[in-house]
Amino acid sequence: MKTFLDCVPCFLKQALGAARMASDDPEAHARVLRTVARAVAEMGMDETPPSMGQVIHRVVREATGVEDPYREVKDHFNALALSMYERLKSMVAESDDPFGTAVRLAVAGNIIDFGVRSDIDEESLERSISESLGWPLEDGALDALRRAVDSADDILYVGDNAGEIVFDRVLIEEMDTDRVTFVVRGAPIINDVTMRDAVEVGMTDIVAVVDNGSDAPGTILSDCSQEFRERFLRADLIIAKGQGNYETLSQAPGRIFFVLKVKCPVIARDIGCEVGAVIVWEREIG
Amino acid sequence: MKTFLDCVPCFLKQALGAARMASDDPEAHARVLRTVARAVAEMGMDETPPSMGQVIHRVVREATGVEDPYREVKDHFNALALSMYERLKSMVAESDDPFGTAVRLAVAGNIIDFGVRSDIDEESLERSISESLGWPLEDGALDALRRAVDSADDILYVGDNAGEIVFDRVLIEEMDTDRVTFVVRGAPIINDVTMRDAVEVGMTDIVAVVDNGSDAPGTILSDCSQEFRERFLRADLIIAKGQGNYETLSQAPGRIFFVLKVKCPVIARDIGCEVGAVIVWEREIG
Numbered sequence A, B: 001m002k003t004f005l006d007c008v009p010c011f012l013k014q015a016l017g018a019a020r021m022a023s024d025d026p027e028a029h030a031r032v033l034r035t036v037a038r039a040v041a042e043m044g045m046d047e048t049p050p051s052m053g054q055v056i057h058r059v060v061r062e063a064t065g066v067e068d069p070y071r072e073v074k075d076h077f078n079a080l081a082l083s084m085y086e087r088l089k090s091m092v093a094e095s096d097d098p099f100g101t102a103v104r105l106a107v108a109g110n111i112i113d114f115g116v117r118s119d120i121d122e123e124s125l126e127r128s129i130s131e132s133l134g135w136p137l138e139d140g141a142l143d144a145l146r147r148a149v150d151s152a153d154d155i156l157y158v159g160d161n162a163g164e165i166v167f168d169r170v171l172i173e174e175m176d177t178d179r180v181t182f183v184v185r186g187a188p189i190i191n192d193v194t195m196r197d198a199v200e201v202g203m204t205d206i207v208a209v210v211d212n213g214s215d216a217p218g219t220i221l222s223d224c225s226q227e228f229r230e231r232f233l234r235a236d237l238i239i240a241k242g243q244g245n246y247e248t249l250s251q252a253p254g255r256i257f258f259v260l261k262v263k264c265p266v267i268a269r270d271i272g273c274e275v276g277a278v279i280v281w282e283r284e285i286g
Helices: A007-022 A026-042 A049-064 A071-093 A098-109 A122-134 A141-151 A164-172 A195-200 A226-234 A242-249 A265-271 B007-022 B026-042 B049-064 B071-093 B098-109 B122-134 B141-151 B164-172 B195-200 B226-234 B242-249 B265-271
Strands: A155-158 A180-184 A208-211 A237-241 A256-261 A278-282 B155-158 B180-184 B208-211 B237-241 B256-261 B278-282
Touching: A007 A026, A007 A049, A007 B007, A007 B026, A026 A049, A026 B007, A026 B026, A049 A242, A071 A098, A071 A122, A071 A164, A071 A195, A098 A122, A098 A141, A098 A164, A098 A256, A098 A278, A141 A237, A141 A256, A141 A278, A164 A180, A180 A195, A195 A208, A208 A226, A237 A242, A242 A256, A242 A265, B007 B026, B007 B049, B026 B049, B049 B242, B071 B098, B071 B122, B071 B164, B071 B195, B098 B122, B098 B141, B098 B164, B098 B256, B098 B278, B141 B237, B141 B256, B141 B278, B164 B180, B180 B195, B195 B208, B208 B226, B237 B242, B242 B256, B242 B265
Parallel strands: A155 A180, A155 A237, A180 A208, A237 A256, B155 B180, B155 B237, B180 B208, B237 B256
Antiparallel strands: A256 A278, B256 B278
């Protein structure tokens, strides 16, 4: 997905939020904002929004000297989601449609996205769960994903955020874990999932986990490691979680299901849905 | 009031809204955004937000060739408010406190501010009226303004927006009109009130109307005409409507009452109130 003009004010809002997360120094916040304003003035609109996200958060790291401003946020949400793990497992086990419920929970966890808002808390997460369980999905969407998962030999599950990864684990445990590889970002970026989070929540105990070699808040294949690109092309099914992966993989090769909660009006317009929508969607290759 | 970092993303949002109001050409929108992004990267944060507003809307006019992008909006809201005029007059006449009700209605009209949002409609205006009539004002605020108006010989009523000016007229008609001068902006800026609006709604028939010689969305005295500055200093009471006048006159000399609806979180924090608050406040000179 290309960048829309409406993304531009939001980039500055994100930059300010991240600068405040990284530092208490108003001078550093101003420096970040000015640098990002100059960068957006020059940016190409054909790039995806996560390309600019990558630039923004590099500026934040450089201006504040903080390598991983969201580390506390990530630890907090990993712990919070882990404390919910048994309850999530019961919800799946007791459901008439365990796989479908696990997919809906995985989408619910996608609310934990500090790229969009920085006021996510336990209450928003609980609300996201009940909304997601009741959301009217497109006819056959869950069945299509179920069939794709059942028939695939090599599933690449591209994660999105810390905390959310526990919800992903619950869904992956409904699959044949021998056939699943979980993907994390190559370096800290916003509250996106990294190898440390995969270890923290036990994902590494149940499936293979690989990092993509990139510090973008999405999956910009040209920015990923050669090794990851090859791994991506080898998979026969890709499950891409969240907005950042949607924005960066909507034109990528391969069989891709996008599984996300829509949190921004630009993506809602691109998909043709409302903000808040629960999306389980197999991208048709045009 | 100085500019806060939180204003910066909002400047770009305003620029995009204004560019879209002025032109259907996406190239022009992008040009405006890039130019404004460069300008905010260089701006001094000690200036007031309307200083940047002035820059933004000059960029919009230059990039689109449209001198008065909000002309239709202004005509629409002047006509809408005029169609409500008799009803507003009855509300005042039938009230136990006609002056107080007129003040509350004048604040209600301040919702018609396209600097903050561009989705104001008749419904938002009606909602603003009922909220404003019921808002718990600070004890004695209306009495203080009433006493100030009764004892002043030379009242400068600094208007804010088109449409809203009809609500201002209803309030001014509760004063001795011989002692009131209404102030409009010196040139089109957003949907701020200009001489043309004062004529359209009959304000020029009831009081003296002067323009301030400036195209800022507020009253930046140093940017106003020499004549207006002298006029301002001569007044013994200033009633300053709306956010833009609050932002630019909060440090100005003279006896000033700020009368506004708070529409942005930065101003709410500066005043110490919530977004949506109805403010009738005599600024104490420190």
